[in-house]
Amino acid sequence: MSNARTLASTINSSSQIVVPSGGVNFGTGTDGTGTVAGGVLDDYEEGTWTPQITRATSNPSGTPSSSEALGSYTKIGGMVHVRGKVGFNGFSGGSGQWRCSLPFTHSNYGIQYNTLVSGLHKGRVYMDGDSSDRQFRIFPGNNFFNLIILSTLNYYTSDTTFLIWEFSGTYLIQG
Amino acid sequence: MSLTKQTVTDKIEIVGPYNHIQVREAIQVLEDGQVISQSYHRYVVSPLDDTADKDPKVQAVAAAVHTQEVKDAYQAHLAAQEVA
Numbered sequence: 001m002s003n004a005r006t007l008a009s010t011i012n013s014s015s016q017i018v019v020p021s022g023g024v025n026f027g028t029g030t031d032g033t034g035t036v037a038g039g040v041l042d043d044y045e046e047g048t049w050t051p052q053i054t055r056a057t058s059n060p061s062g063t064p065s066s067s068e069a070l071g072s073y074t075k076i077g078g079m080v081h082v083r084g085k086v087g088f089n090g091f092s093g094g095s096g097q098w099r100c101s102l103p104f105t106h107s108n109y110g111i112q113y114n115t116l117v118s119g120l121h122k123g124r125v126y127m128d129g130d131s132s133d134r135q136f137r138i139f140p141g142n143n144f145f146n147l148i149i150l151s152t153l154n155y156y157t158s159d160t161t162f163l164i165w166e167f168s169g170t171y172l173i174q175g
Numbered sequence: 176m177s178l179t180k181q182t183v184t185d186k187i188e189i190v191g192p193y194n195h196i197q198v199r200e201a202i203q204v205l206e207d208g209q210v211i212s213q214s215y216h217r218y219v220v221s222p223l224d225d226t227a228d229k230d231p232k233v234q235a236v237a238a239a240v241h242t243q244e245v246k247d248a249y250q251a252h253l254a255a256q257e258v259a
Contacts, residue, residue: 108191
């Protein structure tokens with residue numbers, strides 16, 4: 001029997017518990033020697049990303065007269081919560097579906113739409129005055145979300161020169 | 176005492192059947208060369224993305240894993256996604 005010990009966790013000078021590796025085991029019913037699958041929190045992370053608007057066939061050209069793109073995320077295990085806002089004025093051209101980038105790729109599992117723990121909440125979609133009948137959706141295996149016309153269940157593909165999207169939501173990510 | 180700021184690519188992950196590259200950048204503030212503050216910024220590179228303005232390490236990974244076969248498969252995957 002070895003007397004060797006490994007450092008499991010520490011408390012640092014900021015009174016934070018530091019777990020070097022392996023994560024936190026919330027599993028119950030074990031004898032202390034094993035790990036319950038699905039009972040370990042092995043990742044937590046907060047950060048930002050820059051939501052980027054693109055179109056499926058060709059991107060709008062020109063330099064917007066004004067723009068902002070702010071996004072932040074909280075990743076807990078295999079799930080991420082995102083919230084953000086993107087706005088542009090001065091778009092021209094482009095064609096195809098409207099898309100907005102995400103900080104993590106969506107899980108490849110799930111049904112074809114609303115494959116989220118909770119749907120991306122449409123805080124606001126404002127595009128040349130059109131703000132109704134829209135929904136954001138993330139499809140399996142993608143690293144972006146789309147804008148959908150809710151009443152017709154089609155991708156939104158109309159041109160615009162001005163947009164504001166605000167959103168928040170939670171989705172499962174690729175493991 | 177000197178304060179400096181730097182951005183380093185500190186994690187590159189390849190995920191999913193289409194080899195999406197998830198990149199984490201650490202934005203660090205250093206005092207006399209020691210990191211005293213750090214925050215994260217992320218982006219994802221899909222098989223169809225242009226990597227010309229990305230970190231050379233990311234470009235190298237993309238060149239290796241985003242083969243024409245993967246690009247074609249991802250293109251087909253996108254084309255098959257219908258709103259329902």
